[in-house]
Amino acid sequence: MPSYDVMPDVQLYQPAELEDALNLLDEHKNDGWLLGGGQDTYGWLKDRAKNPKALIDVNGISALKGIRPVDGGLEIGAATTLREIIRDPVVNSDYALLAQAAGRVASPQIRNVGTLGGNLVQDARCWYYRRGLACYRAGGNICYADSPEGMNREHALFNASRCVAVSPSDTATALAALDATMVVASVDGTRELPADRFFAGPATHITRMTTLEPGEMLTAVRIPARWAGKRFYFEKVADRDVWDFALVSIAVAMDVDGATIGESRFVCGGVACTPYRLTDVERAVRGKALSDDTGDQAAALASKGARALNYNHFKIPLMENLVRRAIRV
Amino acid sequence: MPALRYPDTAPESTAASRPNFDFTNNKAGIQAVNPNLTRRRFIKGVIASSVAAASTNAGLRAAGAQDQGSGTVERLVSLNINGRVRRVDVLPQETLAYTLRYKLGLTGTKIGCNRGECGACTVIIDGVTNYSCSTLTQSVRGRAVRTVEGLQAADGTLHPVQQAFVDELGPQCGFCTPGQVMSAVALLEENPRPTREEARQAMSGNICRCGAYDHYLNSVMRASGQSS
Numbered sequence A: 001m002p003s004y005d006v007m008p009d010v011q012l013y014q015p016a017e018l019e020d021a022l023n024l025l026d027e028h029k030n031d032g033w034l035l036g037g038g039q040d041t042y043g044w045l046k047d048r049a050k051n052p053k054a055l056i057d058v059n060g061i062s063a064l065k066g067i068r069p070v071d072g073g074l075e076i077g078a079a080t081t082l083r084e085i086i087r088d089p090v091v092n093s094d095y096a097l098l099a100q101a102a103g104r105v106a107s108p109q110i111r112n113v114g115t116l117g118g119n120l121v122q123d124a125r126c127w128y129y130r131r132g133l134a135c136y137r138a139g140g141n142i143c144y145a146d147s148p149e150g151m152n153r154e155h156a157l158f159n160a161s162r163c164v165a166v167s168p169s170d171t172a173t174a175l176a177a178l179d180a181t182m183v184v185a186s187v188d189g190t191r192e193l194p195a196d197r198f199f200a201g202p203a204t205h206i207t208r209m210t211t212l213e214p215g216e217m218l219t220a221v222r223i224p225a226r227w228a229g230k231r232f233y234f235e236k237v238a239d240r241d242v243w244d245f246a247l248v249s250i251a252v253a254m255d256v257d258g259a260t261i262g263e264s265r266f267v268c269g270g271v272a273c274t275p276y277r278l279t280d281v282e283r284a285v286r287g288k289a290l291s292d293d294t295g296d297q298a299a300a301l302a303s304k305g306a307r308a309l310n311y312n313h314f315k316i317p318l319m320e321n322l323v324r325r326a327i328r329v
Numbered sequence B: 001m002p003a004l005r006y007p008d009t010a011p012e013s014t015a016a017s018r019p020n021f022d023f024t025n026n027k028a029g030i031q032a033v034n035p036n037l038t039r040r041r042f043i044k045g046v047i048a049s050s051v052a053a054a055s056t057n058a059g060l061r062a063a064g065a066q067d068q069g070s071g072t073v074e075r076l077v078s079l080n081i082n083g084r085v086r087r088v089d090v091l092p093q094e095t096l097a098y099t100l101r102y103k104l105g106l107t108g109t110k111i112g113c114n115r116g117e118c119g120a121c122t123v124i125i126d127g128v129t130n131y132s133c134s135t136l137t138q139s140v141r142g143r144a145v146r147t148v149e150g151l152q153a154a155d156g157t158l159h160p161v162q163q164a165f166v167d168e169l170g171p172q173c174g175f176c177t178p179g180q181v182m183s184a185v186a187l188l189e190e191n192p193r194p195t196r197e198e199a200r201q202a203m204s205g206n207i208c209r210c211g212a213y214d215h216y217l218n219s220v221m222r223a224s225g226q227s228s
Helices: A018-027 A041-046 A082-087 A089-094 A096-103 A108-113 A116-121 A170-177 A279-285 A292-302 A315-327 B012-016 B096-103 B160-167 B177-190 B196-202 B213-223
Strands: A011-013 A032-035 A054-057 A067-070 A073-077 A181-186 A189-194 A217-223 A231-237 A248-257 A260-269 B076-081 B084-089 B122-125 B128-131 B144-146
Touching: A018 A032, A018 A054, A018 A181, A018 A217, A067 A089, A073 A089, A082 A089, A082 A096, A082 A108, A082 A116, A089 A096, A096 A170, A096 A231, A096 A248, A108 B128, A116 A170, A116 A217, A170 A231, A170 A248, A170 A260, A231 A315, A248 A315, A260 A279, A260 A292, A260 A315, A279 A292, A292 A315, B084 B096, B122 B177, B128 B177, B160 B177, B160 B213, B177 B196, B177 B213, B196 B213
Parallel strands: A011 A054, A032 A054, B076 B144
Antiparallel strands: A067 A073, A073 A217, A181 A189, A181 A217, A231 A248, A248 A260, B076 B084, B122 B128, B122 B144
């Protein structure tokens, strides 16, 4: 499919109130598109691979912006830019894991306008899907990436079900490790979901990456105080340090008493359609010393159950090494 | 004003072979606006009906009559570009790079990839760098946009960053240079004496296919008064 540089004909709404945005979204359930920083949007539109009729720009809604203390933790509005998060003093002092992850997203200019909500709900980066091919994720009945000749170096190791695309979001990995919850609103009210019920794999919803229903909007993310100021580790491995999505990333939060690891969260990005939690590793390192030996033991568990495709075997040792690096002193 | 045409605009016959390239099928209109949405509540808002009218000189080959829609159309907007207020007719879906180049004649801003993946179109909006190819013009109403044309003094003296780029032979072919200059200006306004590593990070959203990255970094360090 050729790509076109010119933006298509589309309506633009710029509501100033959340309620108005939700009403518009309800009205445009089938042809509406929420616009944050737009950095995931314009490519779809210019390619004519998605054809929304109404863009609902949420950047004018002050209720969706800003970082505020809530119940000892933080609430971050979905339209808060990654730039604001990276520079926020409280995020940096208490939840540096998120600041580090946000700082590795795309490029400076994209972080300047890209929003937290947009980074979390961005669509799959599988290029077959992005080209507008009728794959499973696009409602068709084939996966081009998981075919004998498919190029699947970037694709999933775990939990693939027909579709083998991975979660592209760096902040999702960090927020899952911080036990964050997502606040979702529609004209019918709001609900709050933990990361493991917000992000959806292909077995649950093959045409979307989240459990957001048509007419629903992610309005805020709440980070509990649970992991504030704990030991964090974030690393993203990508082909280029700018722009590129993670081949594998890891976000770790852990209680450390002296040199002994307590409870922890190990979450990998780029290996499954959702942020992928390494619960076996978490169990194995509990009560162990923070050391290279522990790292070696945990690394062996990290990739348990991985099902490599033709070209992504390299992600298995990559994951294992990231776990090792997260635990070493 | 003569009609400016977008350089990549293909002739009509070619368009017919592009199945999805369809400006004529906009039947959505905005008649169905929720009655709760009174105009007053769109304080800063705009409901821009997407009428890619033939009267625009955008070079968008919009076919004739379309649903005008009953909502407010705010096509004629005032933009603050380089400290001057410019009145311009802007489509809802129009990108800032497009408006700058093809409506305002500010062709210093380059369109490279048009996908936010190269940085040639970098401009400064309210002190922060943006990819103007991936910014809707309608979203910069009420904000201060600076392009490379706005850097030099009234008497033609180059901005210190521009002069440093010249002195250090920063550019090679020059196509990415306006974007590189804007990223450097935004960096130095916020952090007048960056380390080379900080400069490298700040410039990392701008690709140079000639690979003149070190020359650009030398330029930034010189502009900051630090010898490279």
